[in-house]
Amino acid sequence: MLEMKSISVPAGRLDFSEKMTGAAKFCQDLRPHGMFYAKTLRSSKPRAKIRAVRLPLLPDNVVIVDWRDVRGKNIVPIVTDDQPFFARDQVNYIGEPILVATGPNPDELRKIIDSIQVDYEELPAVLTIEEALSRTSDIIYGDHPWFVSYEYLKGDPDTAIHEAAISVEDEFHTGYQEQAYLEPQSMLAEQKDGVMTVRGSMQCPFYVEEALMQALGWERTRVRVIQLPTGGGFGGKEDYPSIPAVHAALAAIKTGRPVMLVYDRGEDIMCTTKRHPSCIRVKSHLDANNHIIAREIEVLSDAGAYCGLSGVVLQRMIYSVPGVYQVQNLRVSGRACATNKVPSGAFRGFGGPQAFFAIEMHMEHVAREIGVDPLLFRKTHFLRQGDLTATGGRLRSPVELEAITDSVCTLSDYYEKRSTPKEPGGKLRGIGFSAFFHGCGFTGADERDIISARVRLCKGEDETVNLYVSSAELGQGAITTLSKIAAETLDIPLSQVLCGYPDTGVCPNSGPTVASRTILVVGRLVQEAALKMKEHWDEAFCETESHFRYPGGFSFDKKLHTGDAYLEYAWGANVVEVEVDPITYSCNILGAWAAFDIGTPIDTTIAAGQVHGGMTQGLGYGCMEVLDMKAGRPLQCSLTDYMIPTSLDVCKIDFRFVQSESVLGPYGARGMGELTLVGAAPALAAAVENAIGKPVTQLPVTSEYIMELSRHG
Amino acid sequence: MARVFRPGNLKEALHFLDAERAAVLAGGTDFMLKAGRYPGAEFAVLSIGHLHELKRIAIDAANVLSLGAVCTLSEILESPLVPLFLKLPIAEIGSPAIRNAATAGGNVCNASPAGDVLPMLYALDATLVLKSHGDQHEMQIRDFIQGPGLIRIAAGQMLTEIRIPLRQTWRCTWRKVGGRRANSVSKTSFYALIDRTSRGLGDVRIALGAIAPTVVRSREAERIILDAYRGKPSQRCTEIIALYDALISPIDDSRSCRDYRRTVSLGLLENFLTEVMRI
Numbered sequence: 001m002l003e004m005k006s007i008s009v010p011a012g013r014l015d016f017s018e019k020m021t022g023a024a025k026f027c028q029d030l031r032p033h034g035m036f037y038a039k040t041l042r043s044s045k046p047r048a049k050i051r052a053v054r055l056p057l058l059p060d061n062v063v064i065v066d067w068r069d070v071r072g073k074n075i076v077p078i079v080t081d082d083q084p085f086f087a088r089d090q091v092n093y094i095g096e097p098i099l100v101a102t103g104p105n106p107d108e109l110r111k112i113i114d115s116i117q118v119d120y121e122e123l124p125a126v127l128t129i130e131e132a133l134s135r136t137s138d139i140i141y142g143d144h145p146w147f148v149s150y151e152y153l154k155g156d157p158d159t160a161i162h163e164a165a166i167s168v169e170d171e172f173h174t175g176y177q178e179q180a181y182l183e184p185q186s187m188l189a190e191q192k193d194g195v196m197t198v199r200g201s202m203q204c205p206f207y208v209e210e211a212l213m214q215a216l217g218w219e220r221t222r223v224r225v226i227q228l229p230t231g232g233g234f235g236g237k238e239d240y241p242s243i244p245a246v247h248a249a250l251a252a253i254k255t256g257r258p259v260m261l262v263y264d265r266g267e268d269i270m271c272t273t274k275r276h277p278s279c280i281r282v283k284s285h286l287d288a289n290n291h292i293i294a295r296e297i298e299v300l301s302d303a304g305a306y307c308g309l310s311g312v313v314l315q316r317m318i319y320s321v322p323g324v325y326q327v328q329n330l331r332v333s334g335r336a337c338a339t340n341k342v343p344s345g346a347f348r349g350f351g352g353p354q355a356f357f358a359i360e361m362h363m364e365h366v367a368r369e370i371g372v373d374p375l376l377f378r379k380t381h382f383l384r385q386g387d388l389t390a391t392g393g394r395l396r397s398p399v400e401l402e403a404i405t406d407s408v409c410t411l412s413d414y415y416e417k418r419s420t421p422k423e424p425g426g427k428l429r430g431i432g433f434s435a436f437f438h439g440c441g442f443t444g445a446d447e448r449d450i451i452s453a454r455v456r457l458c459k460g461e462d463e464t465v466n467l468y469v470s471s472a473e474l475g476q477g478a479i480t481t482l483s484k485i486a487a488e489t490l491d492i493p494l495s496q497v498l499c500g501y502p503d504t505g506v507c508p509n510s511g512p513t514v515a516s517r518t519i520l521v522v523g524r525l526v527q528e529a530a531l532k533m534k535e536h537w538d539e540a541f542c543e544t545e546s547h548f549r550y551p552g553g554f555s556f557d558k559k560l561h562t563g564d565a566y567l568e569y570a571w572g573a574n575v576v577e578v579e580v581d582p583i584t585y586s587c588n589i590l591g592a593w594a595a596f597d598i599g600t601p602i603d604t605t606i607a608a609g610q611v612h613g614g615m616t617q618g619l620g621y622g623c624m625e626v627l628d629m630k631a632g633r634p635l636q637c638s639l640t641d642y643m644i645p646t647s648l649d650v651c652k653i654d655f656r657f658v659q660s661e662s663v664l665g666p667y668g669a670r671g672m673g674e675l676t677l678v679g680a681a682p683a684l685a686a687a688v689e690n691a692i693g694k695p696v697t698q699l700p701v702t703s704e705y706i707m708e709l710s711r712h713g
Numbered sequence: 714m715a716r717v718f719r720p721g722n723l724k725e726a727l728h729f730l731d732a733e734r735a736a737v738l739a740g741g742t743d744f745m746l747k748a749g750r751y752p753g754a755e756f757a758v759l760s761i762g763h764l765h766e767l768k769r770i771a772i773d774a775a776n777v778l779s780l781g782a783v784c785t786l787s788e789i790l791e792s793p794l795v796p797l798f799l800k801l802p803i804a805e806i807g808s809p810a811i812r813n814a815a816t817a818g819g820n821v822c823n824a825s826p827a828g829d830v831l832p833m834l835y836a837l838d839a840t841l842v843l844k845s846h847g848d849q850h851e852m853q854i855r856d857f858i859q860g861p862g863l864i865r866i867a868a869g870q871m872l873t874e875i876r877i878p879l880r881q882t883w884r885c886t887w888r889k890v891g892g893r894r895a896n897s898v899s900k901t902s903f904y905a906l907i908d909r910t911s912r913g914l915g916d917v918r919i920a921l922g923a924i925a926p927t928v929v930r931s932r933e934a935e936r937i938i939l940d941a942y943r944g945k946p947s948q949r950c951t952e953i954i955a956l957y958d959a960l961i962s963p964i965d966d967s968r969s970c971r972d973y974r975r976t977v978s979l980g981l982l983e984n985f986l987t988e989v990m991r992i
Contacts (some may be wrong), residue, residue, distance in 0.1 A: 648894040
């Protein structure tokens with residue numbers, strides 16, 4: 001057993017007490033004097049021209065806000081300029097905002113919204129990836145059926161394929177996943193002395209600030225964004241909050257009132273971003289020694305009606321889909337297809353869960369095809385420190401996949417259980433394994449080119465240190481862990497470090513709270529700023545800043561997709577054991593085990609929370625969370641119908657940290673927030689496959705799907 | 714806006730209902746969801762969940778269990794008078810918070826095809842006591858429930874009591890099939906009772922939930938099962954299953970599909986017939 005580093009010792013969450021006692025003020029707890037509410041009118045058609053919008057006779061105190069009120073640019077500023085804040089003359093998905101009604105009485109606003117008539121001229125909608133790709137005219141976005149299309153090569157796949165002794169091919173499908181954060185999208189906008197202040201539930205205050213500046217056409221000095229205590233994000237509050245924030249701000253300007261815009265659950269599920277559905281085809285070519293010499297992979301994702309983050313998500317999908325394996329020759333392509341559905345977006349894992357499901361199930365299938373133990377087969381292909389990744393980046397930090405695999409297999413008794421013969425007639429038991437990574441931080445050199453993070457530390461006369469970052473506290477422990485890094489580096493008690501919720505009026509831009517970058521990138525900057533401060537500790541006042549510098553020797557070519565796709569990687573392996581009922585086909589999770597290399601954990605209790613939460617969300621993705629679309633409309637728009645696991649559905653999760661130090665992260669830490677979700681679904685799917693003896697090729701593995709497999713397979 | 718009337722006793726409640734049309738609220742775990750869909754709607758609510766007169770649990774001399782209509786599911790689970798074969802389905806409804814609020818009478822009057830209190834009440838031939846100002850009726854549950862959300866209740870009438878004839882010898886088989894293990898609406902459910910004594914099999918009852926507009930129960934099929942058990946070789950398991958297959962009409966919805974519901978419902982029946990009844 002490793003001796004625990006002092007930084008890893010649990011310190012207790014600094015936001016714990018206010019949240020446990022109920023003292024924390026969430027957006028909906030606020031009631032500034034004279035506040036108005038707001039409700040959104042949304043498209044009921046997947047694709048249509050708007051001929052006219054007919055309003056009922058409105059009471060004096062109800063005000064309508066629409067595209068005409070956008071004095072700046074009616075485009076959400078996120079990667080591609082295609083999504084309007086308000087639809088003007090066309091709608092492209094069910095749930096797209098058309099206007100907002102604002103007034104003092106929310107019930108009255110609902111009635112008004114319900115009584116507004118929109119004259120639509122319906123257009124033929126594209127509702128699936130297949131429809132998008134098969135359409136030859138009336139393309140819904142530009143002149144091709146996808147927003148982005150990428151391809152990269154490693155080695156010489158054509159020659160290798162020619163020499164292959166055997167080839168194995170698979171096609172996988174994955175569905176939507178809804179973030180199902182506890183607190184729906186919530187924003188409160190107030191204009192005072194020419195400054196627009198927006199407070200609310202969010203992951204990325206500076207994204208919201210950017211959106212306000214763009215929509216309002218105001219200078220940065222007139223816009224201020226403050227994160228409030230936030231009931232979960234999981235990626236769903238990365239880019240989306242810009243829309244309700246702008247709607248509330250425009251309403252506040254037009255009415256001269258504070259305006260609160262809160263989505264109800266059905267609205268939130270219907271119209272906010274979700275995990276991309278995908279179709280992934282993998283073909284492996286092996287030589288006569290059962291070694292994979294080449295792979296061809298094609299990834300298709302369903303991006304929905306606007307591009308949003310789909311390009312970046314697709315990058316992560318195609319960089320992750322070769323898995324944790326060293327294959328010399330690769331051809332990988334990906335397309336994010338345009339459909340008339342709610343835009344897909346960021347969700348914990350960001351393309352990784354789909355990619356690792358596909359590659360891990362494929363490894364199982366190839367192993368079975370050639371009659372080799374699937375774990376042994378994986379081990380002979382594992383990446384090692386110093387190896388080149390799929391994109392040709394160097395793995396600089398240790399890669400402990402063997403140790404991780406051995407750890408989780410011992411913990412779960414994998415070999416013993418896997419080799420136990422099935423009892424005929426009874427419940428069907430199965431056990432499955434997955435190995436995976438998560439690239440930490442933004443893709444390629446984007447931490448330098450797009451974000452360029454900064455943090456600031458200020459020491460006052462009383463020797464308290466204020467930590468200024470834009471990292472949002474989402475329940476993941478950002479405030480605590482970043483404060484711990486400052487305290488540890490300065491060698492002062494944690495209570496001497498003060499860190500509040502981010503406020504763009506006060507904090508430097510240390511980037512969004514996404515991409516498992518908070519510890520690796522922002523934490524590293526906090527450590528650097530603290531080291532600088534330490535040198536000046538004797539001065540009465542001291543302020544230090546630290547700026548992101550792209551590490552020497554790293555490079556990435558975005559066009560060719562070659563080089564260091566990520567700054568650092570975190571690694572993991574999961575084992576899941578299930579029991580399938582042969583009558584009801586329901587899948588009961590008997591056990592879930594994990595080993596992760598997150599480098600040095602910055603607080604083992606907070607890290608354990610990430611493991612439990614991430615794996616539970618991953619298991620839900622694997623077997624339970626169904627979101628179907630019918631004619632472009634989500635069918636499960638409540639938490640009764642959209643099912644996430646309850647405490648009865650999740651077994652005890654046992655895990656170990658295999659700690660190898662990152663060369664970049666503070667105290668040797670890597671990222672971890674997303675890693676914990678990524679491998680649960682493939683391990684579960686492999687367990688079901690092991691239980692029923694039929695290949696599993698889609699997520700979620702519902703009872704209905706298991707029935708279908710059991711019958712036809 | 715909802716106008717809510719909170720009577721001091723049953724008499725006041727019935728008096729109010731005699732004078733005015735109102736939604737009767739007892740627990741509200743379904744009602745509040747429905748009301749939430751129509752914010753600002755004008756309606757009257759008669760709240761009766763607190764009425765002690767409707768919380769009685771007792772067994773009379775004829776071994777009939779009376780459940781007051783506003784007994785919460787938790788109260789039923791905690792009562793030593795209630796036998797296990799009634800508690801099993803209730804223990805799997807919702808979550809602890811739902812069971813602390815939801816009432817047996819509410820589940821009956823909500824008349825959801827997926828209501829988990831209903832299959833056992835059908836199987837046990839439960840009778841409902843319907844009171845109005847100055848009047849009282851009794852009705853079999855299968856006559857009371859007409860379809861999804863449809864109940865046969867006259868203006869001014871209120872369900873006050875559920876009466877369940879008990880037998881000490883009943884043994885029950887219960888399977889709820891949902892999308893998860895708590896807080897889930899049944900995709901399908903199976904409830905069966907057998908009365909097996911030293912003298913042999915006295916009776917069998919089978920009720921299938923969530924696979925038709927109302928719970929499916931067939932006395933005729935049950936007689937055939939009894940005959941089959943008693944060795945009449947002409948009736949085989951597959952024929953019995955075919956009988957039930959003709960009675961069910963499962964649907965596709967946001968929770969499951971008709972194929973799954975039919976397969977699993979009949980699969981549970983077959984398992985019961987072969988493993989429990991050994992036909």
